[in-house]
Amino acid sequence: MDLRQMRQFVTVAEEMHFGRAAARLNMAQPPLSQAMRRLEANMGVSLFDRAKRNVELTKAGRVFLVEARRTLLQAEVTRKMVLSAATEIPQVRISFIGPALYQVLPDVLVRFRAAVPDVHTRLFERSTPQQIQGILAGDYDVGFITNGISHAGCHSKLVERSRFVAAVPADNPLAGRDSVGMIELAGQPFILPPPKYTEQSETLNLFKSFGVVPRVEQEASQTNTTLSLVSAGLGCSLVMATAALQTFRNVVFIPLEDELPHVRWEMAMAWHPDHLTEQARNFIKIVEDHLQANPLLLDADASATGSG
Template sequence: MDLRQLRYFLAVAQEKHFGRAAQTLNIVQPALSMQIRALEEELGGALFVRTSRSVELTEAGKLFQAEAQRTLDQAEFARRSVERSLRGETGTVRIGFAGNAIFSGQLMQDLRFFRKQYPDVEITLKEIPPQQQVEAILAGQQDIGYTPDHSKTLTDGINVKRIGEWAFLVALSNEHPLAEHPYFTFEMLSGEPLILYDAHDTHEKLYLLLSQKLKSALRVAHRSDSSLSVLALAAAGLGIVLVPEPLKQVNIPGLVYRSLSASELTANLLMISRSDETNGAVSAFLALKSQGQG
């Protein structure tokens, strides 16, 4: 028994005539009759009572009509569901993000645009430290990451797209002696306790540049993987932190922001994903971004 035989059976049941059913199906009548006989032989009994003028369903045929229609409806539902999934119209996109994705507005902008195009796709969001995002994506725990550049984004199997770039600012307590200055230079950070993101380890661009500029006067006092945490530490007077420019909209009591005179240093935002992505919804999200949408 196959779906074609079910369609043939239902056509005969609807038309109550083999000739008209064959015309509806666009096949010759002998082929239709042969398929119905094969179906009846497989089921072990007659589905139709045949007369010279019409065809009527037997009791078994009436039962089979309901089941056959239900089976074809389910098959059509399955076909359309899979097609929608392959087009990215359904499914789930799991996104990990670092703080700058939120404060820059980039993530929300992308999500709003994607939701308009694919309203039935489920989106899950989770704040994940930058260097853990690569591991989560490769392990299949997340699909897309919004992260600043760091050494692990060069990992095999990870696609990288730059989606934002900003200047760095200095954030510090308003009671700090240097808070009266409208802008900072690297030299002004010499010997000051600095607060760094965990992602800015000894291999990263910011740390290397600070090491080059400050040499032995580089003093890292605290580290954290959260934007709010580094800002809170700075507001408490525990050190000075360099943050991407979009974070200046975060208003924390006792915290002030100052410009940093360092054109050679910028903060960026990347979108990372698997190179061999097969999830239709994830592919649709990435395609919109590749087309410059969102």
């Protein structure tokens, strides 16, 4: 049994059809069927139930599918780690969500480059689900993700906490207010992430706790895109207060007047403990030192608001 046979088996299991699987693998069907017969003979078990019209996995086949996928993933991670170790210039691959650039990541990068100037940092802006997938696959060493989104298989550490504020266009009647309530905000054209993002359901539930539902007129998955839409006058939104540390033309950030003591935006640093290079471990240590030296990063009430 080798990795090639595992890939063939996984493809057949996913397609549940030898013809479609053969097409995906760019091979003829008879050699694929023969390869699966040899695999079953070598293992001494039946992996497929061929008695029915459609191919189905046996109990042993379902177990083997889980382990085959795990083995193939680990083999790919190993290949990437070896290639990374063989590069002449040591590097750390860092993925991040846009809000990481508002406060935490730039300061950490300055500290890291000062401590280890010979290590190259490669940055990749990705959504949190994309980062988790990439970390598990060995594409990224460390990621900065939205905390609270499932990241099974990764270790994580909270690196920033912020309260929420309203982001409104500068020409909106609310822009001159010192604060705004959730019920008033729900009456404005609103911008939310698409339904597949956890943040949408969390924001909707927050509004529903006040007995209202926002008028969603635009969708955006990235905070910077959301703020660009606000800048264009297309709606209002709720964003982390640290966004006010940046300059966004025609956007005003307003504190919420409602008491929301348990509602906070949080960012975490994530990594896979078995995939860390020496450079990645050094990076994590510098982030931890930075947090110790800047405890206000985890103090939601320390964030400020303003306008761009």
